[in-house]
Amino acid sequence: MASDQILVTSPPSGVEQVSAVAHRSLSLLREAPKLPVGIILFVALVAIFAPLLAPHDAETSVKPIKIFAPAIYAGGTWDTALGTDFQGRDILSRLIYGARTSLIIGLLGTVFAGMLGVTLGIVSGYMGGLWDQVIMRITDAKLALPSLVFGIFLAAVLSPGLWTIILILMIVFWTRYARVIRGEVLSLRERDFVKLAEVTGAGKIRVMFRHILPNIMNTAMVLFSLTVGVAIILEASLSFLGVGVPPPTPTWGNMLADARPTLISERWTLTVAPGICIMLLVLAANLLGDWMRVRLDPQLRNR
Amino acid sequence: MKTFIAKRLLSSLVTLLVLSMIIFALVRASGNPAELLYEYPGAREEDIARQTEAWGLNKSWPEQYASFVWNIARFDYGESFQYGTSVRSLYFDRLPNSLLLAFWAFLISMAIGIPLGIMSAVRVDSWWDSFGKTFALLGLSVPSFFVALLLVLLFGVKLEWLPFLGKPDSFFDWRHLVLPSLALGWFFSGAMLRLTRSSMLEVLGSEYIKLCRLKGLPETVVIVKHALRNSFIPVLTLAAVNLVVMINVAVVVEVVFSWPGIGRLLYDGLINRDFPLVQGVVVMAGVMIVGTNFVVDVLYGYLDPRIRLTR
Numbered sequence: 001m002a003s004d005q006i007l008v009t010s011p012p013s014g015v016e017q018v019s020a021v022a023h024r025s026l027s028l029l030r031e032a033p034k035l036p037v038g039i040i041l042f043v044a045l046v047a048i049f050a051p052l053l054a055p056h057d058a059e060t061s062v063k064p065i066k067i068f069a070p071a072i073y074a075g076g077t078w079d080t081a082l083g084t085d086f087q088g089r090d091i092l093s094r095l096i097y098g099a100r101t102s103l104i105i106g107l108l109g110t111v112f113a114g115m116l117g118v119t120l121g122i123v124s125g126y127m128g129g130l131w132d133q134v135i136m137r138i139t140d141a142k143l144a145l146p147s148l149v150f151g152i153f154l155a156a157v158l159s160p161g162l163w164t165i166i167l168i169l170m171i172v173f174w175t176r177y178a179r180v181i182r183g184e185v186l187s188l189r190e191r192d193f194v195k196l197a198e199v200t201g202a203g204k205i206r207v208m209f210r211h212i213l214p215n216i217m218n219t220a221m222v223l224f225s226l227t228v229g230v231a232i233i234l235e236a237s238l239s240f241l242g243v244g245v246p247p248p249t250p251t252w253g254n255m256l257a258d259a260r261p262t263l264i265s266e267r268w269t270l271t272v273a274p275g276i277c278i279m280l281l282v283l284a285a286n287l288l289g290d291w292m293r294v295r296l297d298p299q300l301r302n303r
Numbered sequence: 304m305k306t307f308i309a310k311r312l313l314s315s316l317v318t319l320l321v322l323s324m325i326i327f328a329l330v331r332a333s334g335n336p337a338e339l340l341y342e343y344p345g346a347r348e349e350d351i352a353r354q355t356e357a358w359g360l361n362k363s364w365p366e367q368y369a370s371f372v373w374n375i376a377r378f379d380y381g382e383s384f385q386y387g388t389s390v391r392s393l394y395f396d397r398l399p400n401s402l403l404l405a406f407w408a409f410l411i412s413m414a415i416g417i418p419l420g421i422m423s424a425v426r427v428d429s430w431w432d433s434f435g436k437t438f439a440l441l442g443l444s445v446p447s448f449f450v451a452l453l454l455v456l457l458f459g460v461k462l463e464w465l466p467f468l469g470k471p472d473s474f475f476d477w478r479h480l481v482l483p484s485l486a487l488g489w490f491f492s493g494a495m496l497r498l499t500r501s502s503m504l505e506v507l508g509s510e511y512i513k514l515c516r517l518k519g520l521p522e523t524v525v526i527v528k529h530a531l532r533n534s535f536i537p538v539l540t541l542a543a544v545n546l547v548v549m550i551n552v553a554v555v556v557e558v559v560f561s562w563p564g565i566g567r568l569l570y571d572g573l574i575n576r577d578f579p580l581v582q583g584v585v586v587m588a589g590v591m592i593v594g595t596n597f598v599v600d601v602l603y604g605y606l607d608p609r610i611r612l613t614r
Contacts, residue, residue, distance in 0.1 A: 140314075141321035144593045146552045149569075149585055156573050156581040157329055233446045237555055240448050243573055256452065260559065268456050275449035283444040290440075 033291050039284035047100040054093035059248040083269055085258055091273055094250040098274065101251040102281065105162065106232040109169025113231075114224050116170060117177025118216070122208050124178065125185025136182070139175045147172045151234050155243035162245050165238065169231050177223050184216050218296040225289035229282040236278050252278045307604050307611040315597040320372070322589045327371050330582070331364070375590070380583030385575050390583035393568060398550075401564035404487060404557070405549040407480050411488035412495050413542055419492075420499025420538075424507060425526060435496055442493020448555040451486035455559065458482060483560040487553050491545050498541050502534040536606070540599055547595040551588040 029037065046053060082091040124135040142150065154168045188194060189212075197211045238244040239253025247254060252274040259270035362370075374380065380390035423435030459482065506512060507530055515525045554566035561567070565584055572580030604611045 137317060137321045138325065140318050141325055141589075144318055144322055144589050144596070145585070146548055146588065146592075148552045148554060149588045152554065152569060152573055153326070153581060153585040154329070156576075156578065229444060236446055237448060240555060241558065241570060241573060256448065260452065263452065263455055263460060268461075271449075271452045271456060275446075275452065279445050279449060282446070283440065286440060286444050 028295070031295070033287060036284035036287040036291075039280055040288065043099050043103060043281055043284075046096055047103045050096050050100050054090075054096040056090040056093040059089070059250070082273055083267070085255070085270060091255075091269065094255060095252070095273060095277060098250040098252045098255060099277070101162070101245055101249060102232055102235065102253075102278070105165050105169065105235045105245070105251075106228055106281075106285075109166045109235070110173065110224055110227045110231045112166065112170040113173035113227065114177055114220055117174035117223075118181050118213075118220050120174065121178040121181025122185050122212055122216070125182040126189055126208050126212060127204070132182075135178060139178050142172075142175045143179075147230070147234055148237060151238055152241070152243070155238055155241075160243055160246050162249070165235055165244055168238070169234065172234065173227055173231060176227060177220065180219060180223060181216055184219055185212055188212055188215055222289070222293045222296055225285065225292045229285035229289065232278065232282050232285065304604070304611065308601055311597055311600050311604070315593050319590065319593050322593070323372055323375060323586070324368070326582070326586065326589075327368055331367075375586055378587075380586065381579040383572070383580045384577040385571075385580075386577075390579050393580065394565060394583060394587060397563060397565045397568050400562065401550045401553060401557075401566065404480070404483055404553055404562060404564055405546055407484035408487035408491065408549050408553075409542065409546045411484050412491035412545065415488070415492035416495025417499050417538065420496040421503055421526075421531070423496070423500045424503030427504065435500060439493040439496045439500075442490055442496070445489070446555075447486055447490050448559055450489045451483070451556050451559040454482045454486055483556055483562055486559070487549060487556045491549065494545070495538065495542065499534070499538050502537050503530060506530045506534040540603070543599060544592075544595055547591055551591065 082095070084090055085094070120135050124132045145153075151168055151172050154171060155164075158164045158168070194207060194211055197207050202211070235244060235251070236253035236256070239251045240257045242254070242257060244253055245251050255274040256271060256278075259267075259274070262270055378391050380394075382388065383390050383393060386393060419435045419438060423432045426432060512525060512530055515529050516522075520529075550565070552566070553562070553564060554569055556562070557564045557566035558570050565587075569581060569584040571577065572584065
């Protein structure tokens with residue numbers, strides 16, 4: 001009888017744990033507001049199937065080197081539905097491939113920033129002492145610079161490229177995680193389950209990553225969803241300033257930069273199309289982030 | 304009070320010191336900054352040797368760092384690669400333009416954010432509130448360069464109402480100022496709205512507001528005289544910090560409107576690989592913001608004795 005009890009309450013195996021997590025995140029997704037999830041899924045699908053969806057190649061001219069109007073205007077053709085840019089490249093195809101770059105950079109940059117920030121936040125909060133002092137002083141100093149200014153500085157020091165931008169986002173945004181996670185760990189550290197783990201003889205690393213980490217995952221996810229939007233804006237700003245992903249790779253930011261000299265010629269689609277894409281994606285990310293903040297952590301509700 | 308100020312001053316200095324270490328480390332990790340001059344058209348061997356000498360790059364790391372900090376303390380950021388003049392004089396030439404832009408953007412962000420925030424808080428969960436929330440969300444989600452480009456398209460090109468390039472001739476030349484300051488103030492008005500709303504909500508839920516209402520004071524008196532005054536402290540703090548932040552993050556807006564401020568200077572340095580210029584502007588941004596935070600903290604401590612003890 002007693003052994004049955006133990007069997008029933010024994011911790012689930014790895015497979016069951018994974019399926020439980022998957023189940024939980026699926027049910028979470030089902031509750032999420034439809035519009036932002038829809039937008040993000042749409043952008044993600046477009047990004048994944050870009051080669052199938054794009055009518056043309058994004059990096060080569062499909063027409064003579066000249067700006068062509070969208071199809072609904074005189075002089076436009078349905079072959080290039082949204083017109084072409086100053087090099088005769090199809091805008092629609094560039095938007096579709098641009099979704100790829102923007103999404104990859106935004107997501108990877110935020111994920112890497114999260115991994116670094118969460119790790120350092122846990123170490124800072126749990127180890128205390130010198131670790132805490134050093135990590136938190138660095139955080140303070142970094143928060144003194146606006147992320148755009150710091151991003152520009154890094155872009156000036158490093159040579160441009162896709163992975164450089166991801167690295168820049170990681171260096172710029174990890175402090176956001178570290179600050180909040182540290183605060184959370186400070187209170188978790190005093191809880192009974194951590195004390196018990198310590199008494200049982202669990203090592204520091206085991207306590208930090210086996211016992212504390214699972215308990216701060218909710219906060220980390222909320223921070224992640226709130227940071228994605230800012231990260232995409234920063235990437236777009238850097239691309240707009242000409243230090244993002246180098247041309248001819250299309251990103252929404254450098255499409256806007258390309259469009260700037262043509263403002264006076266009233267080719268408004270060149271500016272509005274990539275701008276709307278950035279806006280919708282960031283809006284969706286922020287809406288989802290706000291919802292997740294309330295859903296996963298009711299204590300944050302009134303901030 | 305004196306120990307409080309001393310403590311805050313010390314922690315500000317530590318922050319600046321750590322910031323200078325981060326910048327120093329990042330620059331050195333990426334190689335000899337004087338060699339960035341190689342990428343600069345027309346640079347000769349002796350130019351690089353001269354820059355290396357001027358920055359003391361042939362000395363040991365601790366010595367280099369010490370001279371780096373000493374130079375920052377004297378506001379000496381070296382010579383610009385492209386202009387050949389000192390970064391300091393370039394910077395202070397441009398600063399007044401940035402101050403002008405930031406000042407008007409600051410006024411706009413308050414003029415939009417505060418009234419909308421108050422309306423949202425007073426009529427919570429009403430049509431006003433949803434409007435305010437939507438507005439704040441748009442403020443945070445639409446990148447300022449896109450707002451700037453849209454303003455240029457609409458008011459500059461399509462309607463031809465306002466000029467959109469360059470800076471005004473005088474302080475009150477509003478025609479040149481409207482579009483850039485609107486574009487810059489846009490993002491911050493969203494943040495102001497959010498903070499005003501939450502601060503007002505907190506005050507409106509407090510006991511003394513309940514008492515005011517129980518006394519039978521008219522709602523306008525409750526709001527204007529009692530709630531507003533008390534909820535303004537955090538709002539004004541954020542506004543002050545924002546003003547300084549705006550001076551430094553106006554880069555994209557200044558680029559779109561060809562506004563000759565320090566943001567444009569930073570862009571200039573970035574595009575032309577003018578490393579001393581970029582470093583100078585970035586360091587100044589850090590100094591300015593840490594300085595403002597210090598002043599705000601001290602003022603807070605002066606106004607509210609409780610803060611002196613908790614920090």
